[in-house]
Amino acid sequence: MAAVHGDAHGHEHDDHHPSGIMRWITTTNHKDIGTMYLWFSFAMFLVGGTLAMGIRAELYQPGIQILEPELFNQFTTLHGLIMVFGAIMPAFVGFANWQVPMMIGAPDMAFARMNNWSFWLLPVAATLLVGSFFVPGGAAAGGWTFYPPLSTQGGLGVDLMIFSVHILGASSIMGSINIITTILNMRAPGMTMMKMPLFVWTWLITAYLLVLVMPVLAGVVTMLLTDRHFGTSFFNAAGGGDPVMFQHIFWFFGHPEVYIMILPSFGIVSEVIPTFSRKPLFGYSSMVYATASIAILSCVVWAHHMFTAGMPTVGQLFFMYATMLIAVPTGVKVFNWTATMWRGSMSFETPMLFSIGFIFLFVIGGFSGVICAIVPIDIQVQDTYYVIAHFHYVLVSGSLFALFAGAYYWIPKWTGRMYNETLGKWHFWLSMFFFNMTFFVQHFLGLAGMPRRIPDYNLQFADFNMISSLGAFGFGLTQLLFLYIMINCIRSGDKAPQKPWDGATTLEWTHLPTPAPYHSFEKPPIVK
Amino acid sequence: MSNSPADKNHVSVWQIAKAVLSAFMGIRKKSDLEHDAATLKPAHVIIGGIIGGLLFVIGVFSVVKLVIN
Amino acid sequence: MVENKSFANVVMLRKLLFFTLVMFVFGYALVPFYEKFCEVTGINNLLQPDVQAKEIRVDESRWITVEFDANTRGLPWQFKPLQTSARIHPGEPVNVMYEITNNSDREINGQAIPSYSPRFLDKHLKKFECFCFTKQVLKPNETRQMPVQFVIEPGLPQDIQTVTISYTFFELPDGTAAAVKR
Numbered sequence: 039m040a041a042v043h044g045d046a047h048g049h050e051h052d053d054h055h056p057s058g059i060m061r062w063i064t065t066t067n068h069k070d071i072g073t074m075y076l077w078f079s080f081a082m083f084l085v086g087g088t089l090a091m092g093i094r095a096e097l098y099q100p101g102i103q104i105l106e107p108e109l110f111n112q113f114t115t116l117h118g119l120i121m122v123f124g125a126i127m128p129a130f131v132g133f134a135n136w137q138v139p140m141m142i143g144a145p146d147m148a149f150a151r152m153n154n155w156s157f158w159l160l161p162v163a164a165t166l167l168v169g170s171f172f173v174p175g176g177a178a179a180g181g182w183t184f185y186p187p188l189s190t191q192g193g194l195g196v197d198l199m200i201f202s203v204h205i206l207g208a209s210s211i212m213g214s215i216n217i218i219t220t221i222l223n224m225r226a227p228g229m230t231m232m233k234m235p236l237f238v239w240t241w242l243i244t245a246y247l248l249v250l251v252m253p254v255l256a257g258v259v260t261m262l263l264t265d266r267h268f269g270t271s272f273f274n275a276a277g278g279g280d281p282v283m284f285q286h287i288f289w290f291f292g293h294p295e296v297y298i299m300i301l302p303s304f305g306i307v308s309e310v311i312p313t314f315s316r317k318p319l320f321g322y323s324s325m326v327y328a329t330a331s332i333a334i335l336s337c338v339v340w341a342h343h344m345f346t347a348g349m350p351t352v353g354q355l356f357f358m359y360a361t362m363l364i365a366v367p368t369g370v371k372v373f374n375w376t377a378t379m380w381r382g383s384m385s386f387e388t389p390m391l392f393s394i395g396f397i398f399l400f401v402i403g404g405f406s407g408v409i410c411a412i413v414p415i416d417i418q419v420q421d422t423y424y425v426i427a428h429f430h431y432v433l434v435s436g437s438l439f440a441l442f443a444g445a446y447y448w449i450p451k452w453t454g455r456m457y458n459e460t461l462g463k464w465h466f467w468l469s470m471f472f473f474n475m476t477f478f479v480q481h482f483l484g485l486a487g488m489p490r491r492i493p494d495y496n497l498q499f500a501d502f503n504m505i506s507s508l509g510a511f512g513f514g515l516t517q518l519l520f521l522y523i524m525i526n527c528i529r530s531g532d533k534a535p536q537k538p539w540d541g542a543t544t545l546e547w548t549h550l551p552t553p554a555p556y557h558s559f560e561k562p563p564i565v566k
Numbered sequence: 567m568s569n570s571p572a573d574k575n576h577v578s579v580w581q582i583a584k585a586v587l588s589a590f591m592g593i594r595k596k597s598d599l600e601h602d603a604a605t606l607k608p609a610h611v612i613i614g615g616i617i618g619g620l621l622f623v624i625g626v627f628s629v630v631k632l633v634i635n
Numbered sequence: 636m637v638e639n640k641s642f643a644n645v646v647m648l649r650k651l652l653f654f655t656l657v658m659f660v661f662g663y664a665l666v667p668f669y670e671k672f673c674e675v676t677g678i679n680n681l682l683q684p685d686v687q688a689k690e691i692r693v694d695e696s697r698w699i700t701v702e703f704d705a706n707t708r709g710l711p712w713q714f715k716p717l718q719t720s721a722r723i724h725p726g727e728p729v730n731v732m733y734e735i736t737n738n739s740d741r742e743i744n745g746q747a748i749p750s751y752s753p754r755f756l757d758k759h760l761k762k763f764e765c766f767c768f769t770k771q772v773l774k775p776n777e778t779r780q781m782p783v784q785f786v787i788e789p790g791l792p793q794d795i796q797t798v799t800i801s802y803t804f805f806e807l808p809d810g811t812a813a814a815v816k817r
């Protein structure tokens with residue numbers, strides 16, 4: 039590789055990039071942008087995490103101690119919004135930026151300038167969102183799903199939230215367009231679709247889902263905005279609108295959205311498990327097919343979030359059956375990962391630990407999802423801590439654990455240095471322990487009837503809540519360990535070889551030096 | 567994708583249906599898949615997938631109707 | 636080669652932007668679709684009068700308590716039923732009066748929206764006359780009494796002894812037609 043710069047090809051952005059802060063503001067390099075996405079999402083993870091600590095501190099004991107109910111509601115609302123739109127989604131886009139071009143042998147993303155733009159929209163949106171705490175009336179407080187009538191009534195905070203969702207949506211759409219085009223048009227010669235690493239496949243499908251449903255979200259928040267300020271009555275009962283319609287449109291976006299947050303993590307895990315089992319992925323093609331069909335079918339199950347909103351029995355049964363059937367392709371993936379490990383020569387470095395933790399806990403989350411999909415049960419558990427437990431098992435021990443796995447897996451390639459394996463293992467085991475301590479007991483709380491989004495609770499829930507809060511504090515602190523490990527690795531980790539994982543087979547390991555050079559694959563590799 | 571017109575003619579509705587159905591279950595033999603990849607065009611699969619999705623909806627709906635009566 | 640590639644990329648960009656736009660419009664298209672769906676399936680006709688059935692059998696063996704509730708939301712009206720509850724037989728026609736007063740010194744348009752408990756009461760409730768079928772316009776300090784006429788069908792499940800009929804008045808912005816004719 040041309041590590042020493044010099045071969046003069048007439049490139050718009052050559053190696054004379056500005057330095058200092060201007061480098062980051064003007065950069066169009068996919069690696070720089072990926073790095074910014076990752077740091078941004080980690081910062082938002084800490085902000086959202088701080089809100090979560092506030093929530094758990096209030097719920098540590100019955101009664102109102104720390105947060106007034108109004109502020110508590112703002113905390114739960116912004117915790118959800120920030121984690122979904124600020125932490126998990128941008129983190130996956132960061133991985134896509136770093137990895138997709140390297141894995142398919144492309145020099146950069148298809149639209150480098152648009153890439154820069156879609157990143158820099160994020161801090162703007164985040165400022166609006168976090169800043170809304172400080173406007174009169176405070177931040178939005180109607181839950182991350184912002185159902186009317188609460189969201190048509192709130193103050194300036196709700197408007198700021200609406201704008202910020204608009205901006206975040208625009209950013210995601212631009213990001214996905216970029217990713218789709220890169221994957222479809224910029225593959226190296228010989229890199230056929232069916233040779234693409236699974237991470238690339240899952241992102242391709244995720245990006246399609248994003249352009250499919252993000253505009254619908256943009257539409258529904260626009261309707262909210264015009265209802266609030268321009269006299270339309272989409273959701274206002276008095277004007278002939280219907281607040282339940284909001285829920286239908288929102289969840290038409292919302293259920294595909296949860297798959298948007300999980301499919302790329304399926305991709306990461308499908309890279310990590312074969313590497314550390316030293317075997318090719320079992321049933322690669324089934325995985326591709328299953329991912330594609332999950333994406334299609336996820337658009338016909340949305341009303342399982344609305345079983346108690348009022349629905350004819352026919353509707354309830356339809357969405358119940360459809361939801362349970364869609365768990366089938368998801369289950370097949372779990373079998374594929376397990377079969378990949380079967381008789382492999384496995385080793386358990388931190389990325390592998392997080393991936394195995396992912397499989398284990400994601401299955402629990404999947405099962406509690408199927409339980410929520412059973413109408414007579416869901417009528418009991420809807421809006422209780424059971425649902426909270428379900429989606430934290432799929433989002434925290436699903437998406438987030440996969441993100442950790444990916445970060446540990448690729449950080450040597452990104453920085454040229456190894457992380458501290460011992461500390462990495464500590465990070466895994468502490469996360470595993472505290473995660474379950476926090477969320478497993480919430481199943482019991484939910485089954486016993488503790489409602490979500492309420493700052494106070496009955497005495498009978500006190501013990502489990504205290505356990506859960508203690509677990510949450512532990513989990514929060516553990517993530518600071520992750521920050522330390524990453525900084526330590528970047529600053530003073532041991533030098534990493536080109537291919538520190540001997541089972542790795544994708545292009546970034548086999549064809550690029552470590553650390554990956556600033557410009558990689560300017561001459562496309564030939565893939566056999 | 568491929569430009570040899572000879573083997574494209576062999577795409578039958580049945581082959582697309584099989585590809586889509588196995589996708590919904592998430593199980594596909596490698597050899598079948600390679601055959602698909604060589605012969606099916608993206609448009610085939612997308613249209614097949616949408617029709618498959620519709621059939622899925624109709625199927626589930628019929629089962630619901632059956633259960634309710 | 637490079638030229639070709641970036642051209643292909645731009646074509647792709649156009650297609651995807653178009654698709655995005657289509658999906659945005661689709662989001663809006665869901666609104667009339669939803670309304671049509673509810674109309675066809677009869678899920679959501681709260682504000683239409685029911686036709687008076689010729690013969691509804693009165694089930695004299697059974698008593699039901701109907702509670703009446705009245706609220707206003709964001710408009711300076713006083714709104715109350717003249718009786719808070721009634722004990723009736725299923726199938727028997729019921730007449731109740733409600734009273735609204737405009738406590739302000741401007742003319743205000745209001746629209747009442749019903750809601751029922753239990754939720755499925757609407758399946759067994761036939762309403763022939765109601766002030767919620769049209770918008771109500773009250774002059775400053777005007778008071779008005781308005782009737783509601785309905786029947787609760789004998790098909791109401793046996794285990795239900797008490798039902799609640801509740802109305803909430805919302806202010807209609809000036810110039811808005813009644814809710815029914817949006």
Ligand code: HEM
Nearest residue numbers: 296300342343365404407408410411420421425429432433
């Ligand atoms: C096996 C597959 C799954 C099934 C059957 C399933 C089913 C359900 C059901 C029925 C609910 C509604 C519960 C209620 O509100 O009463 C729900 C809620 C939720 N699920 Fe899942 N789910 C699955 C996987 C996932 C995944 C992979 C994610 C995200 C990564 C996810 C995220 C969520 C979220 C965020 C909510 C709560 C939304 C809210 O009300 O705030 N689920 N799930």
Ligand SMILES: [Cu+2]
Nearest residue numbers: 293296342343
């Ligand atoms: Cu869902």
